[in-house]
Amino acid sequence: GEDVEQSLFLSVREGDSSVINCTYTDSSSTYLYWYKQEPGAGLQLLTYIFSNMDMKQDQRLTVLLNKKDKHLSLRIADTQTGDSAIYFCAESYSSASKIIFGSGTRLSIRP
Amino acid sequence: GAGVSQSPSNKVTEKGKDVELRCDPISGHTALYWYRQSLGQGLEFLIYFQGNSAPDKSGLPSDRFSAERTGGSVSTLTIQRTQQEDSAVYLCASSLLGGGLAGDEQFFGPGTRLTVL
Numbered sequence: 001g002e003d004v005e006q007s008l009f010l011s012v013r014e015g016d017s018s019v020i021n022c023t024y025t026d027s028s029s030t031y032l033y034w035y036k037q038e039p040g041a042g043l044q045l046l047t048y049i050f051s052n053m054d055m056k057q058d059q060r061l062t063v064l065l066n067k068k069d070k071h072l073s074l075r076i077a078d079t080q081t082g083d084s085a086i087y088f089c090a091e092s093y094s095s096a097s098k099i100i101f102g103s104g105t106r107l108s109i110r111p
Numbered sequence: 112g113a114g115v116s117q118s119p120s121n122k123v124t125e126k127g128k129d130v131e132l133r134c135d136p137i138s139g140h141t142a143l144y145w146y147r148q149s150l151g152q153g154l155e156f157l158i159y160f161q162g163n164s165a166p167d168k169s170g171l172p173s174d175r176f177s178a179e180r181t182g183g184s185v186s187t188l189t190i191q192r193t194q195q196e197d198s199a200v201y202l203c204a205s206s207l208l209g210g211g212l213a214g215d216e217q218f219f220g221p222g223t224r225l226t227v228l
Contacts (some may be wrong), residue, residue, distance in 0.1 A: 004153070042115070042202065042219040088153060097142060097209050098167060099217065101153035
């Protein structure tokens with residue numbers, strides 16, 4: 001079945017790295033995503049990774065995929081106050097258009 | 112406009128009333144999606160349109176929910192006889208191609224917050 005799980009909260013100190021973790025159950029996932037939702041705003045796609053990759057880096061963002069353990073993580077280097085948001089892990093399949101989302105991790109930044 | 116727009120941004124209704132939520136996708140996008148985000152929950156897929164037809168409506172929670180899309184553009188999500196559990200943020204997204212194609216990013220609107228009293 002389709003299920004994406006992630007912890008609800010994460011608090012990090014400004015300037016530290018944030019690591020948000022996610023697990024999924026369906027091994028046939030083709031794409032895995034990280035979305036960001038800021039207060040009062042729509043979802044913004046941060047990055048996505050194909051299931052045949054194990055890492056993707058984009059500026060301060062690093063995505064790691066462990067397909068064997070069905071574990072996806074998002075690392076944000078040098079976390080800033082502007083990174084405060086809810087981060088959603090999600091998956092989809094090449095044969096379907098819908099995206100299956102996790103419940104989101106609320107990232108808060110402390111000074 | 113440059114992005115996906117939705118109206119109204121907020122809707123408060125009484126239990127049992129019908130509501131209509133509107134989505135204007137990005138111009139030229141053939142695919143349109145509706146999702147629902149309940150408090151403390153992730154996004155729940157409702158329905159997907161390719162053009163004016165809906166090849167996947169598996170996420171509609173009951174027959175009180177329906178959606179249509181006309182002219183390959185605007186979509187309306189209708190909830191009949193609303194219940195308190197329908198209270199949520201309803202998000203619309205559009206993408207250029209649909210069909211789960213590689214790199215076909217879904218762009219999300221700001222959502223409509225529905226409160227059923």
